[in-house]
Amino acid sequence: MEKTLLNDLTADLPDGVRLQRAATAIRQAFACDAVGLLMLDAADTLHLVAAAGLAHEALGRRFVVAQHPRFATILSRREPTWFDPESVLPDPYDGLLDDRKGSPLPVHDCMGMTLYRQDRPWGIMTLDALATGAFDEAARARLMQLGLILQAAVRVTELERENRQLRQLGSSQQGLERIGEATEILGHSEAIQSLLHELDLVADSDLPILLLGETGVGKDLFARRLHRHSRRSEQPMIQVNCAALPESLAESELFGHVKGAFSGATSDRPGRFEAAQGGTLFLDEVGELPLSLQAKLLRVLQNGEIQRLGTDQVIKTDVRIIAATNRDLKANTQAGLFRTDLYHRLSVYPIPIPPLRERDRDVLILAGHFLEFSRARLGLRGVRLSYEAERALRRYPWPGNVRELEHVISRAALKMLSRGASRDQVLTIGPELLDLDIDPPEPSADERSRVSTVDPVPPSSPPIETIPALRDSVEICQRRAIGEALAATRGNWAQAARALGLDPSNLHKLARRLGMKHEPGSLP
Ligand SMILES: Nc1ncnc2c1ncn2[C@@H]1O[C@H](COP(=O)(O)OP(=O)(O)OP(=O)(O)O)[C@@H](O)[C@H]1O
Numbered sequence: 001m002e003k004t005l006l007n008d009l010t011a012d013l014p015d016g017v018r019l020q021r022a023a024t025a026i027r028q029a030f031a032c033d034a035v036g037l038l039m040l041d042a043a044d045t046l047h048l049v050a051a052a053g054l055a056h057e058a059l060g061r062r063f064v065v066a067q068h069p070r071f072a073t074i075l076s077r078r079e080p081t082w083f084d085p086e087s088v089l090p091d092p093y094d095g096l097l098d099d100r101k102g103s104p105l106p107v108h109d110c111m112g113m114t115l116y117r118q119d120r121p122w123g124i125m126t127l128d129a130l131a132t133g134a135f136d137e138a139a140r141a142r143l144m145q146l147g148l149i150l151q152a153a154v155r156v157t158e159l160e161r162e163n164r165q166l167r168q169l170g171s172s173q174q175g176l177e178r179i180g181e182a183t184e185i186l187g188h189s190e191a192i193q194s195l196l197h198e199l200d201l202v203a204d205s206d207l208p209i210l211l212l213g214e215t216g217v218g219k220d221l222f223a224r225r226l227h228r229h230s231r232r233s234e235q236p237m238i239q240v241n242c243a244a245l246p247e248s249l250a251e252s253e254l255f256g257h258v259k260g261a262f263s264g265a266t267s268d269r270p271g272r273f274e275a276a277q278g279g280t281l282f283l284d285e286v287g288e289l290p291l292s293l294q295a296k297l298l299r300v301l302q303n304g305e306i307q308r309l310g311t312d313q314v315i316k317t318d319v320r321i322i323a324a325t326n327r328d329l330k331a332n333t334q335a336g337l338f339r340t341d342l343y344h345r346l347s348v349y350p351i352p353i354p355p356l357r358e359r360d361r362d363v364l365i366l367a368g369h370f371l372e373f374s375r376a377r378l379g380l381r382g383v384r385l386s387y388e389a390e391r392a393l394r395r396y397p398w399p400g401n402v403r404e405l406e407h408v409i410s411r412a413a414l415k416m417l418s419r420g421a422s423r424d425q426v427l428t429i430g431p432e433l434l435d436l437d438i439d440p441p442e443p444s445a446d447e448r449s450r451v452s453t454v455d456p457v458p459p460s461s462p463p464i465e466t467i468p469a470l471r472d473s474v475e476i477c478q479r480r481a482i483g484e485a486l487a488a489t490r491g492n493w494a495q496a497a498r499a500l501g502l503d504p505s506n507l508h509k510l511a512r513r514l515g516m517k518h519e520p521g522s523l524p
Pocket of ligand 1: 187218222403406517
């Protein structure tokens, strides 16, 4: 088994797959219930990067070492650590073991060891067995051996990662307008993995990229990744939220002005194009750009020159453009809302980002990530999803995508607390706390005939405590109507507003309140 494992671990595989294979093989070799491989980051947080026997949502989890004494103990030793089944130290996997979903772990055997990379801890491996006595001295000695093999896999994975990071480093922190560090893009689905692969291929090309996708799919995160993986990564990336650009100030924001160019221009000021010199300009929500400004932007993109307002002096620019929109820009060009020539300039390489409902079980990984965030923020011992809640998350169509999921999870965790749950317990979120409006599954032909012939009486009323508050019910209906309108108009907010009989700005406001759209805020 060790030999097969070594072959697998050094094969040319994506990181996630290599480590996942290792976790599965180790679980089989030790005939135990769960194996976790956790990577340590600079902030002393362990990321679960591969697991066997743990619930899928566990893969989105982060564990701050200082909050988990078992992990801290494993990390403090060179040799494997075995925990006495009677140990009072809380188990970080409480409620995360696949076949004990949501419930605390009973007395069980648990061991782990630190994995090193060039003599520095890379992370840890953990093994859990529900049968006590599963890990005897021989098992612990074997773990040590296996750990050494695993380190080879870690080394291969790290070498590849370092290679990639060499090109990502930099992004100096000077200048308030530069956008901050990106969150890691989570997702194991085929759709996301192939998208990341494509992004990394075009990142270096300097081609203008147009990111297309519904609201909340992560366009902003993908834009940052493109910049980090490009050869401009040591230069600034400047973001412009086109939806939040006031028309009167837009020109000066983009191209800058000189002192006295207009009343209030008390000093020279560079615009965003200049701030992005040598780097990347990210035009977010580019579909909202007013027509008057589209013409000016096109001119700059065509000749690569800008002029600050109030002067004839020409400045040469060297800027890579990444644009993003949730609109159907092509349809907008036909409707006369977007200039065709600008559309062609921006969409040299369009990249569609799949909505969350097309990413398979990524919804659970992301939910795990947001649960962990809520757990730390609210100071909870643990917070999990019940099976039914997981099923609900997978069935819901997520019109507001990842952003909506983030809101749903943090609201559910807060609701648990507001209903009197204790911070010291592992809390389990059920579907009722998620407030998702999901159609009941279609009844089978059998059930249909039973209802119409045998049981003509309407179904009995639900118990009073399960009836949602009126405000919640209204929000559910609103979310559903907006989701349907957006789906029918393929993400076109203006058309969706018309279909709903709303003013577009009111629709945007409502969608923001419902967590289906982000706050435009002030200019980034
Ligand atoms: N794959 C992912 N992994 C982790 N977090 C994600 C992922 N995708 C999106 N998010 C998070 O979801 C939220 C929404 O993402 P983002 O703002 O990038 O969406 P967007 O497509 O730009 O939305 P909009 O069109 O409304 O501007 C952010 O908090 C982001 O960090």
